[in-house]
Amino acid sequence: MRYAHAVADVRAAERELMARLPEGALMQRAAFGLATVAADMLRDAGSVYGSRVALLVGVGDNGGDALYAGALLAGRGVAVHALLADPDRAHEGGLSALRDAGGRIVADAAVLDQADLVVDGLLGIGGRGGLRGEFARLAEAAHESGAPILAVDLPSGIEADTGEVSGPAVRADVTVTFGTHKPGLFVDPGASHAGIVEFVDIGLEFPPSVEPVLENLQVQDVRALLPAPGRSSHKYSRGVVGLAVGSERYPGAALLAVGAALRSGVGAVRYSGPVDVVSSYPEVIAGGGKVQAWVVGSGLGRDDEAVRRLLNVLATDVPVVVDADGLRLLPRKAFERSAPTIITPHAGEAAALLDVTAEQIEGQRLEYVRRLAQSYDATVVLKGPLTLIAGPQTSRVRVNTHAGPVLATAGSGDVLAGIIGGLLAGGLSPYDAASAGAYLHGATGLLAARSGPVAAGDLVASLPLAWHNIQE
Ligand SMILES: NC(=O)C1=CN([C@@H]2O[C@H](COP(=O)(O)OP(=O)(O)OC[C@H]3O[C@@H](n4cnc5c(N)ncnc54)[C@H](OP(=O)(O)O)[C@@H]3O)[C@@H](O)[C@H]2O)[C@@H](O)CC1
Ligand SMILES: [K+]
Incomplete structure (x- = not known):
């Protein structure tokens, strides 16, 4: 560290x-x-x-x-x-x-x-x-x-x-x-x-x-955090993550987040939503059911159906990652939850959450990431070239420096949400899941960039090797 x-x-x-x-x-x-x-x-x-x-x-x-x-x-x-x-x-x-x-x-x-x-x-x-x-x-x-x-x-x-x-x-x-x-x-x-x-x-x-x-966090810190399956592990003990992401209008977000979640160390992934993810990922269990963590928001859209799906997830008593459209729809009172919440805004989304401008957020990132964590009683991943992670119960902020500009590509955030959700289901605390997730996401980008320009799908494809390299 x-x-x-x-x-x-x-x-x-x-x-x-x-x-x-x-x-x-x-x-x-x-x-x-x-x-x-x-x-x-x-x-x-x-x-x-x-x-x-x-x-x-x-x-x-x-x-x-x-x-x-x-x-x-x-x-x-x-x-x-x-x-x-x-x-x-x-x-x-x-x-x-x-x-x-x-x-x-x-x-x-x-x-x-x-x-x-x-x-x-x-x-x-x-x-x-x-x-x-x-x-x-x-x-x-x-x-x-x-x-x-x-x-x-x-x-x-x-x-x-x-x-x-x-x-x-x-x-x-x-x-x-x-x-x-x-x-x-x-x-x-x-x-x-x-x-x-x-x-x-x-x-x-x-x-x-x-x-x-x-x-x-340095590589050895992340290594110590990543869950490693033991001899007695089975798919439920390794964690099941549920994803309520994507919509008919934005099916890609579901495929990216699910693809990332499948490679985030969990035992199983459930998908709840209208996108056909099973044709691409036959490993996925379609429909709701018992999970240890939820991811909601990526590609959700902003219509009534999106609100319903968001509120359903927030009503559960397991940790939840709220991303993208979910952040735009987020009611503050939903944070009277019994389980932890992680929110993953970029500066524009953070600005909307706090009713300030994106320039204010960009000018005072440390101040605002803390303020978000307090206001929403959530762990906050404030995305950017140097992503900051703040929690509601600690004054220490974490920063991820293991990343590169290739992460600024469409769908990259969906991949990050899937990774963090998987790590949460795998048993990491929200603060650790968010910080190890940001590192792992950065590592996939750096790895994928070695072969040329990177699309978000390449981040998903690079995840297993990025994970392996961290564990070496
Ligand atoms: N701490 C350690 O362990 C070690 C510290 N060490 C070194 O000491 C450094 C800190 O030194 P420092 O305290 O003398 O302050 P430093 O920044 O050189 O000058 C401040 C003065 O500048 C002025 N000034 C202020 N703002 C200004 C502005 N915007 N525009 C113009 N002027 C401005 C202001 O004077 P004023 O004119 O306001 O009276 C103020 O008094 C530290 O960074 C490290 O390099 C190492 O040697 C060993 C171990
Ligand atoms: K200087």
């Missing part, structure tokens, strides 16, 4: 560690990690010795990290030039270290045009709001130079705790983050400014009483 911690908790952990170390040791660790990544980038692009690096330096310790890393690079034969956002307030120790190593402090931003790499040390966890004044001008000049940008701790101008971006911000190719991930590196739009995130361990420790803001 990877974790992201709140800035206040990072500060506390930093104080605790600093008290046990010689002065400046923590910044040296950070600068060494930063210089190592910078040197790797320079080497990949040609060579370290003889290359040119420009530092953008703010007024806090983020700029200090950049200056000390610049000194280390200068010691390896790199021509290092530092541009200071406010020369009177730049980190003094860092400035002397850079000068002593042969680096130069310059005022002319033209050095950016010759740079092989720009290091963004304008703002770190002390930043508030978008970049202002000279900070914004330096960032803009760096973007215009076209040189690759390496951000220190986080791209300057993004909110570390939320990923919100309220003004000018650096768009980095790589970000080196220290001690723990910052939530803003995992949540869009901030995350989309970070590029590839490299983690440098500087020895920060968090006591068990400190809750991370975000959890990011």
Whole structure:
């Protein structure tokens, strides 16, 4: 598992560690990690010795990290030039270290045009709001130079705790983050400014009483969650999932969701609805009956019949996944259910559920995924390039980073709903089913994309191998 911690908790952990170390040791660790990544980038692009690096330096310790890393690079034969956002307030120790190593402090931003790499040390966890004044001008000049940008701790101008971006911000190719991930590196739009995130361990420790803001499941976490059939398993003990999805108008949603559910580790799949799924999937049991979880909504349409099918499912006492049209029809009072509910909105559906705009959701994803979980007393899967998962009983949010743009294809959501429903029926908690489901769905997309452009049916076809790869 990877974790992201709140800035206040990072500060506390930093104080605790600093008290046990010689002065400046923590910044040296950070600068060494930063210089190592910078040197790797320079080497990949040609060579370290003889290359040119420009530092953008703010007024806090983020700029200090950049200056000390610049000194280390200068010691390896790199021509290092530092541009200071406010020369009177730049980190003094860092400035002397850079000068002593042969680096130069310059005022002319033209050095950016010759740079092989720009290091963004304008703002770190002390930043508030978008970049202002000279900070914004330096960032803009760096973007215009076209040189690759390496951000220190986080791209300057993004909110570390939320990923919100309220003004000018650096768009980095790589970000080196220290001690723990910052939530803003995992949540869009901030995350989309970070590029590839490299983690440098500087020895920060968090006591068990400190809750991370975000959890990011790794393959071993998902492996531990996926149900594995034992010797004594039979089809009912492995779980039966029911699907009330698809309609005469949208039969494809039923085929995709059922296809995915059949490959989600369950013992059996029941289908309730007007679509002939049995011709394609003879394994399916047509009609209702006892199930351990329901999926409802995908391709349901929005007519009276759709409402009836939705309410029937919500009236059951088993966990339910509500997707797509089901979300558009969702009455809030239906959430006085005795069993858990999972909802799987994209930003537009989330906006309708909360009566706000999709832009508001996209701008404050962490805030709104939590608000949805509270308002609807449900586990929420807020879909997007970085899907967020929130539960009604936990303040920790999970984020899925194991995915790619191929998932943005028609029918992809039907597949996700089928997978999550299957995992729920297999006995996972709603929070685990939603997060492992998002990972598995992402894994099918990444796998299918190896063979070229991907349709949602390819996601279904790739599920068994994606599952197998996770269990290897
Ligand atoms: N914690 C750790 O474990 C370690 C931390 N380390 C490093 O320290 C970094 C944090 O350093 P930090 O606290 O000095 O804050 P930092 O972000 O450099 O500067 C903040 C200052 O900038 C200003 N300012 C704010 N917003 C602005 C805006 N929008 N536009 C323009 N200016 C703005 C504001 O000054 P103001 O002008 O408002 O007085 C504020 O005081 C951290 O990210 C990491 O890199 C590592 O070295 C070792 C381990
Ligand atoms: K930065």
